Amino acid sequence: MNIAPLWTSLRIAAIATGITFISGVAVAYAMHRYRGNGKAVMESILLIPLVLPPTVLGFMLLFLLGTQGPIGRLLTPLGLNPVFTWYAAVITATVVSFPLQYKTALGAFQQLDPNLPAAARTLGASEWTVFRQVILPLAGPGILAGTSLAFARALGEFGATLMLAGNIPGQTQTIPMAIYFAVEGGAVEEALIWCSFTLFVSLGFLVGVNLWLSQKPRCLKFRRRRPLRPRLLPDASYSSADQGLWVDLQKRVAGFQLDISFQTQETTLGVLGASGAGKSMLLRCIAGIETPDRGRIVLNGRVLFDSAQGINIPSCDRNIGILFQNYALFPHLTAAENIAFALSAGRSLNTTKVTSHLAPLQLADYGHRLPQELSGGQQQRVALARALASRPQLLLFDEPFSALDTHLRNQIEKGMVSRLSTFDGMTLWVTHNVEEAYRLCDQLMVVEQGKPSTLRPKHQILEQPETLSIAQLTGCKNFSRIQQSGPEEVFALDWECPLQTLEPIRPHHSQIGIRAHQIRFLDLEVPVTPPSNTFLGWLAMTRETPHRMTLYLKLHSPPTHAEDYYLQAEVFKDKWQQLKNLPFPWSITLDPMNILLLRE
Numbered sequence: 001m002n003i004a005p006l007w008t009s010l011r012i013a014a015i016a017t018g019i020t021f022i023s024g025v026a027v028a029y030a031m032h033r034y035r036g037n038g039k040a041v042m043e044s045i046l047l048i049p050l051v052l053p054p055t056v057l058g059f060m061l062l063f064l065l066g067t068q069g070p071i072g073r074l075l076t077p078l079g080l081n082p083v084f085t086w087y088a089a090v091i092t093a094t095v096v097s098f099p100l101q102y103k104t105a106l107g108a109f110q111q112l113d114p115n116l117p118a119a120a121r122t123l124g125a126s127e128w129t130v131f132r133q134v135i136l137p138l139a140g141p142g143i144l145a146g147t148s149l150a151f152a153r154a155l156g157e158f159g160a161t162l163m164l165a166g167n168i169p170g171q172t173q174t175i176p177m178a179i180y181f182a183v184e185g186g187a188v189e190e191a192l193i194w195c196s197f198t199l200f201v202s203l204g205f206l207v208g209v210n211l212w213l214s215q216k217p218r219c220l221k222f223r224r225r226r227p228l229r230p231r232l233l234p235d236a237s238y239s240s241a242d243q244g245l246w247v248d249l250q251k252r253v254a255g256f257q258l259d260i261s262f263q264t265q266e267t268t269l270g271v272l273g274a275s276g277a278g279k280s281m282l283l284r285c286i287a288g289i290e291t292p293d294r295g296r297i298v299l300n301g302r303v304l305f306d307s308a309q310g311i312n313i314p315s316c317d318r319n320i321g322i323l324f325q326n327y328a329l330f331p332h333l334t335a336a337e338n339i340a341f342a343l344s345a346g347r348s349l350n351t352t353k354v355t356s357h358l359a360p361l362q363l364a365d366y367g368h369r370l371p372q373e374l375s376g377g378q379q380q381r382v383a384l385a386r387a388l389a390s391r392p393q394l395l396l397f398d399e400p401f402s403a404l405d406t407h408l409r410n411q412i413e414k415g416m417v418s419r420l421s422t423f424d425g426m427t428l429w430v431t432h433n434v435e436e437a438y439r440l441c442d443q444l445m446v447v448e449q450g451k452p453s454t455l456r457p458k459h460q461i462l463e464q465p466e467t468l469s470i471a472q473l474t475g476c477k478n479f480s481r482i483q484q485s486g487p488e489e490v491f492a493l494d495w496e497c498p499l500q501t502l503e504p505i506r507p508h509h510s511q512i513g514i515r516a517h518q519i520r521f522l523d524l525e526v527p528v529t530p531p532s533n534t535f536l537g538w539l540a541m542t543r544e545t546p547h548r549m550t551l552y553l554k555l556h557s558p559p560t561h562a563e564d565y566y567l568q569a570e571v572f573k574d575k576w577q578q579l580k581n582l583p584f585p586w587s588i589t590l591d592p593m594n595i596l597l598l599r600e
């Protein structure tokens, strides 16, 4: 039995697989990053060999590459005529196997957490480094699974190969053809041997790849060969005189517009806003992960983005670190390797430099662990150490404590604040939590529906919130519509009472508010002349938290049901112990000093 078809098949399948590997991965990555129009049409064209019958594909290739075809006519003068040659068989095997490699590689890229490449870029990694050291190792198993399918498909190709390459023994006669012609000639035994052989080779290849992938999860692990580019690039527009962050940007996405303009020279700025207000998008624009439609971003005198001048410094050169909500640690790298990624010092893991970044966050003993072998708090500290290792001028925190329980949150917050005390750059904290923002930041900016409504020192925002929504965002729970009845007097429509205010009423004031912990219970105070804004009140219901009670109060008359209340007051448990024994009605004071005058 002539075994030439075996070598022909293996040679053709190996070359075709090599070509599809390179082209399939490259095209898949390009399509993964492509955000323009016509993506669906392009995808369909790339996948069409998967759905066309092989004979149709073979005929189309024959039509294109034949001496009279559009491509063949270009090749003939160069002395190239692929039809009925062994490389025609390579062409058909490549065309039929390409969609399998392309589609699986695309799926592997799409499954990656987009924050991982974004984090790598903010650490100073170039696009090539991001692809080679983050994307490829993580997408590797998916890509190799596609390669094994592509190889099996190339090995089994018959119809299209027969049409374009023919059945030339020793040149284009592959195993599938040997089977076909053996059956036709009545040599059933020979056909059976070839079938068994094909089954054995294909199965062996698939099993081999699967075993390799399952036994060596870190086989494609990180290899740092060259240091990252230095972070501070010379820039003509850089001037160390202008310290601070200047932001003026607009970005529109489907159903949402971010339109933010602010400047700050404070070292810590908190960004408060409801869910969907645009806080993360703001951070992503500042870090260069998203590109604004228009505007200008300047950090310490260095223009990072200016649509008018066509400046858009890439993320890797902005000197801005970001701590993502999910930490975005590279899962295929240990804690030490994650930090080494951000250093320009190379990959040696026991260097003093890596340890010097792990030790201040009590992580010196955890350097060898993969992120999935660390607790949430430890992962967060590694992410902070990694961000600081890249020596940013500005560090952005995207709700860094949202996934932690209260105890851990307090612990990590303390550790983080102490580590940041030696950081000489600016920090910008995005959070929902007003108490957290108050503890961590000097200035607060409130963002509402993509627009900044205010940027002021934190105590001013808490004491004079200006608008109803800022008051709500900063934790105020009691509001009433008002009618002005004097220069410093209103009638609260929802609480049905006249109220004195400390500040004069302005025409734009339409609501008043009072914070729950600022409602006073006169019966618990030393008897003096009742202050203004004191009313009789009854308790409608209570809610208990570990240290405080929330009291739902009805003014002027007893409540008719549990939901019949005007105000929520919050008192500590010791005060509640005294209050609960007092007979109704209580004397409730809404001190003019604590009345918030608000516009809508």
Ligand SMILES: Nc1ncnc2c1ncn2[C@@H]1O[C@H](COP(=O)(O)OP(=O)(O)OP(=O)(O)O)[C@@H](O)[C@H]1O
Residues within 6 Å of the ligand: 253, 254, 256, 273, 274, 275, 276, 277, 278, 279, 280, 281, 282
């Ligand atoms: N890539 C995108 N394409 C389309 N819409 C987007 C995109 N990214 C964000 N959005 C929309 O922009 C708005 C702002 O999103 P963003 O993530 O910035 O909000 P956020 O204030 O950070 O909210 P949260 O506190 O819940 O994280 C949302 O309505 C969101 O659906």
